[in-house]
Amino acid sequence: MPNPAVSMEALFHPRAIAFVGVTLSKPDHWTRTLLNGILKFEWEKPLYLVNPRGGELLGHKVWTSLEEIPGPVDYVIATVPAPAAKGLVAQAATKGAHFIHFCTSGFSETGQADRIVLEKELLEEGRHHDVRLIGPNCLGLYCPESRLSFNVAFPRDPGGVAFLSQSGGNAIDLIRQAGARGVRFSKSVSYGNACDLNESDFLEYLADDPSTRIIALYVEGVRDGVRFRRALERASATKPVVLLKAGVGPAGRWAASSHTASLAGEESTWTALCRQLNIIRVRELDEMVDVLVALNRLGNPRGKRAAMVGAGGGAAVLITDGLEANGIQVPQFPRKIIDEIASFTEVAGNMFGNPLDYSQSMADLEKLERTTNLIARWEGADFLLFYLRPALAIPRAKGILPLIMETLSRGAQESGKPKGIILSPSIYPEDAEGVFELVQLCDRLGMAVFFSFSTAAQAISRVADYYDRRS
Amino acid sequence: MPNPAVSMEALFHPRAIAFVGVTLSKPDHWTRTLLNGILKFEWEKPLYLVNPRGGELLGHKVWTSLEEIPGPVDYVIATVPAPAAKGLVAQAATKGAHFIHFCTSGFSETGQADRIVLEKELLEEGRHHDVRLIGPNCLGLYCPESRLSFNVAFPRDPGGVAFLSQSGGNAIDLIRQAGARGVRFSKSVSYGNACDLNESDFLEYLADDPSTRIIALYVEGVRDGVRFRRALERASATKPVVLLKAGVGPAGRWAASSHTASLAGEESTWTALCRQLNIIRVRELDEMVDVLVALNRLGNPRGKRAAMVGAGGGAAVLITDGLEANGIQVPQFPRKIIDEIASFTEVAGNMFGNPLDYSQSMADLEKLERTTNLIARWEGADFLLFYLRPALAIPRAKGILPLIMETLSRGAQESGKPKGIILSPSIYPEDAEGVFELVQLCDRLGMAVFFSFSTAAQAISRVADYYDRRS
Numbered sequence: 029m030p031n032p033a034v035s036m037e038a039l040f041h042p043r044a045i046a047f048v049g050v051t052l053s054k055p056d057h058w059t060r061t062l063l064n065g066i067l068k069f070e071w072e073k074p075l076y077l078v079n080p081r082g083g084e085l086l087g088h089k090v091w092t093s094l095e096e097i098p099g100p101v102d103y104v105i106a107t108v109p110a111p112a113a114k115g116l117v118a119q120a121a122t123k124g125a126h127f128i129h130f131c132t133s134g135f136s137e138t139g140q141a142d143r144i145v146l147e148k149e150l151l152e153e154g155r156h157h158d159v160r161l162i163g164p165n166c167l168g169l170y171c172p173e174s175r176l177s178f179n180v181a182f183p184r185d186p187g188g189v190a191f192l193s194q195s196g197g198n199a200i201d202l203i204r205q206a207g208a209r210g211v212r213f214s215k216s217v218s219y220g221n222a223c224d225l226n227e228s229d230f231l232e233y234l235a236d237d238p239s240t241r242i243i244a245l246y247v248e249g250v251r252d253g254v255r256f257r258r259a260l261e262r263a264s265a266t267k268p269v270v271l272l273k274a275g276v277g278p279a280g281r282w283a284a285s286s287h288t289a290s291l292a293g294e295e296s297t298w299t300a301l302c303r304q305l306n307i308i309r310v311r312e313l314d315e316m317v318d319v320l321v322a323l324n325r326l327g328n329p330r331g332k333r334a335a336m337v338g339a340g341g342g343a344a345v346l347i348t349d350g351l352e353a354n355g356i357q358v359p360q361f362p363r364k365i366i367d368e369i370a371s372f373t374e375v376a377g378n379m380f381g382n383p384l385d386y387s388q389s390m391a392d393l394e395k396l397e398r399t400t401n402l403i404a405r406w407e408g409a410d411f412l413l414f415y416l417r418p419a420l421a422i423p424r425a426k427g428i429l430p431l432i433m434e435t436l437s438r439g440a441q442e443s444g445k446p447k448g449i450i451l452s453p454s455i456y457p458e459d460a461e462g463v464f465e466l467v468q469l470c471d472r473l474g475m476a477v478f479f480s481f482s483t484a485a486q487a488i489s490r491v492a493d494y495y496d497r498r499s
Numbered sequence: 500m501p502n503p504a505v506s507m508e509a510l511f512h513p514r515a516i517a518f519v520g521v522t523l524s525k526p527d528h529w530t531r532t533l534l535n536g537i538l539k540f541e542w543e544k545p546l547y548l549v550n551p552r553g554g555e556l557l558g559h560k561v562w563t564s565l566e567e568i569p570g571p572v573d574y575v576i577a578t579v580p581a582p583a584a585k586g587l588v589a590q591a592a593t594k595g596a597h598f599i600h601f602c603t604s605g606f607s608e609t610g611q612a613d614r615i616v617l618e619k620e621l622l623e624e625g626r627h628h629d630v631r632l633i634g635p636n637c638l639g640l641y642c643p644e645s646r647l648s649f650n651v652a653f654p655r656d657p658g659g660v661a662f663l664s665q666s667g668g669n670a671i672d673l674i675r676q677a678g679a680r681g682v683r684f685s686k687s688v689s690y691g692n693a694c695d696l697n698e699s700d701f702l703e704y705l706a707d708d709p710s711t712r713i714i715a716l717y718v719e720g721v722r723d724g725v726r727f728r729r730a731l732e733r734a735s736a737t738k739p740v741v742l743l744k745a746g747v748g749p750a751g752r753w754a755a756s757s758h759t760a761s762l763a764g765e766e767s768t769w770t771a772l773c774r775q776l777n778i779i780r781v782r783e784l785d786e787m788v789d790v791l792v793a794l795n796r797l798g799n800p801r802g803k804r805a806a807m808v809g810a811g812g813g814a815a816v817l818i819t820d821g822l823e824a825n826g827i828q829v830p831q832f833p834r835k836i837i838d839e840i841a842s843f844t845e846v847a848g849n850m851f852g853n854p855l856d857y858s859q860s861m862a863d864l865e866k867l868e869r870t871t872n873l874i875a876r877w878e879g880a881d882f883l884l885f886y887l888r889p890a891l892a893i894p895r896a897k898g899i900l901p902l903i904m905e906t907l908s909r910g911a912q913e914s915g916k917p918k919g920i921i922l923s924p925s926i927y928p929e930d931a932e933g934v935f936e937l938v939q940l941c942d943r944l945g946m947a948v949f950f951s952f953s954t955a956a957q958a959i960s961r962v963a964d965y966y967d968r969r970s
Contacts, residue, residue, distance in 0.1 A: 134847025195813025342666025352748030376605025
């Protein structure tokens with residue numbers, strides 16, 4: 029049985045790391061990615077590279093074995109081939125390491141009998157030596173607080189979201205895309221085949237982790253359904269839980285088993301579980317990003333009534349349709365507010381109502397602030413939603429767009445209402461820089477940034493429903 | 500009554516254009532956009548700029564009136580203010596112009612009684628002088644064959660898709676985004692308030708236009724329901740019609756009336772109409788782009804069974820779920836094919852089945868081609884779907900990604916099956932160039948390029964259903 033005295037806390041805060049790979053001298057993709065993550069993410073404590081051939085790599089001495097290392101090693105990251113994995117466990121135990129992360133694939137996920145046995149033996153060896161295993165077939169840990177990361181492009185500053193992901197690729201994708209929109213993470217674990225430490229171990233820890241406010245899960249299958257349910261109950265009792273359960277249809281289930289040797293479980297069980305525990309269920313990574321952004325920036329919107337200001341008449345019509353189709357209300361402003369706005373704003377090229385299209389006068393910052401303020405203060409709406417198509421606006425108004433964003437934000441400030449913005453991106457590289465800068469700016473201004481009205485509406489709706497059910 | 504002898508054909512192929520604007524010397528946004536479109540889009544026939552003050556603009560003489568222009572003028576583009584619009588009609592008639600496009604806004608869309616009257620008088624003046632009007636409150640014509648465009652960033656080469664759009668902003672957005680994925684246009688009209696020439700006039704013309712194969716419509720409201728229905732019947736009898744009917748919910752309907760003075764009509768009528776006439780109905784511009792891409796590149800896929808090859812284990816699971824949830828089948832490959840692939844491909848890091856995840860061996864082009872060929876030839880699938888997350892792959896494999904795309908294409912060639920690819924974009928500017936180049940390359944290789952699995956699945960499903968119902 030695993031040693032309960034070895035805490036998860038120690039896993040996320042190791043005193044020293046050893047990186048063991050046979051391909052260190054000519055690193056394959058994942059070895060390179062992981063090494064890059066650790067080396068360039070400002071890991072400040074000792075890092076030992078280990079390879080039987082010794083030598084030097086990127087200015088680091090390469091030790092020929094774990095034993096040879098002078099100081100203590102708490103955590104081993106291994107990219108050794110599958111058949112060499114088991115042998116490493118005893119060595120790690122001798123060195124006093126309590127955790128090994130096996131990035132290595134080629135175990136039970138292949139479905140081949142001999143490789144299933146290999147994984148089973150690996151687990152037994154871990155149990156025998158009191159060494160806990162992460163993986164195999166995964167990317168391991170991201171903990172910005174410890175400056176530990178499996179990817180160099182992740183946010184450096186920590187935040188309140190934990191992401192457990194059975195898939196490493198999905199973890200990279202989600203953390204990078206959510207990171208661009210202001211979501212920051214306490215911890216993330218890519219845990220792959222989960223032969224030893226599994227989703228329940230991590231979830232139990234995260235439920236009580238004081239630095240984690242929100243928990244996101246990408247799960248292909250669960251090792252122990254009863255225990256996982258209990259962990260979900262505990263976690264969801266105090267924190268919003270967002271779940272992407274993958275492997276739903278027949279081919280999807282095959283893919284899940286083939287990817288991480290997971291048994292996908294019955295769809296109806298998952299549906300019931302999410303309903304009972306008020307878990308926000310999503311179907312795509314982008315959708316998960318949207319929900320995290322909404323949780324992060326809108327908090328509890330207290331209702332589903334939007335007050336909208338933006339630029340683009342056709343966009344306004346489509347956005348309103350999209351919001352209404354997804355359960356967001358766009359109530360009409362009182363006559364008094366409309367008349368007041370009309371008293372100082374040109375009518376041609378604008379639309380006075382909710383949505384308030386300010387296409388023609390957007391660059392008149394004084395009027396824009398006054399208008400936004402009038403709308404924001406109206407008690408008939410729960411939150412503010414701005415919209416703009418930067419790709420259409422950038423060629424004409426690149427310089428003024430940041431000022432417009434700041435003006436919208438200032439106009440909304442007094443009301444204290446949550447605010448979101450829909451900034452549709454563009455595939456053209458010449459638009460990319462401008463759109464990205466706006467996204468970053470809006471996030472800094474405290475806006476939840478969405479890329480389309482339907483995804484914005486879905487995410488806001490779900491978060492509002494979540495808080496509604498919780499209260 | 501309008502003069503029936505003046506053909507639409509003449510509208511799209513004018514011998515000379517006059518551009519009339521009071522703001523020519525200090526152009527506002529739309530004047531600048533329209534002028535830019537015409538001047539920089541290689542318009543080769545005469546263009547006359549007209550402004551009472553005369554002078555010169557961008558190397559062009561500015562004439563003080565239409566009358567003063569020496570040669571014939573078929574088509575007038577006007578950005579004069581609303582109150583000056585009516586006066587221009589008689590002048591245009593005197594000059595022999597049969598069409599005026601009024602970009603000008605501030606008419607019936609404002610909902611103000613005096614401005615509704617202004618639009619009515621404008622129409623009466625047009626009728627009186629036998630001058631047909633486009634707009635007001637719109638961007639007018641895009642006809643690459645004539646080198647006539649209302650936006651400089653549109654594709655130069657013509658193609659088979661016509662887009663009628665009541666909204667100018669939505670037209671710009673759709674044409675640019677679809678253009679990036681290989682969709683090319685015969686004509687597009689942004690027709691705004693449609694006080695004279697309306698959706699039915701244009702649709703009747705496009706139904707018989709030999710250079711138009713596919714018709715896309717963005718409609719907020721319809722002037723004459725009976726006539727429009729007849730036009731839709733005629734168009735949809737021979738050509739795929741994709742419809743985005745905006746102004747659906749209560750606030751959406753208000754927005755539509757406020758944007759283009761449209762009466763949105765009953766949702767149930769539209770639903771029934773689309774079902775009866777086999778019209779592909781979409782709800783967002785992105786969805787319209789996806790359907791156009793699928794129609795353009797996949798043609799008639801003859802069924803909904805996908806054979807998949809790509810890179811990314813977690814992506815494979817999610818994509819398969821997404822496809823199955825949207826009515827695309829992912830049938831398992833026969834044992835014989837899987838065994839053959841396994842005989843020459845390493846098992847660790849790959850997944851042998853459908854989806855076939857080739858993460859580990861993607862860069863081994865010989866194996867990739869052989870594998871793709873085996874899968875493509877299998878008669879159990881109707882089309883091929885590739886997938887890749889370029890943002891994850893670009894840092895490691897930027898140079899080889901184009902070769903991988905070409906190899907996938909070559910592997911599929913013999914089968915003659917339609918092929919699509921899911922290339923998820925990234926908001927990071929450093930990924931933008933690489934993703935865009937891949938998108939362009941895949942399009943050139945004849946692949947339908949999609950940005951997410953759910954949108955890909957929806958678009959493919961709809962197009963397959965369309966052809967199924969048609970046959």
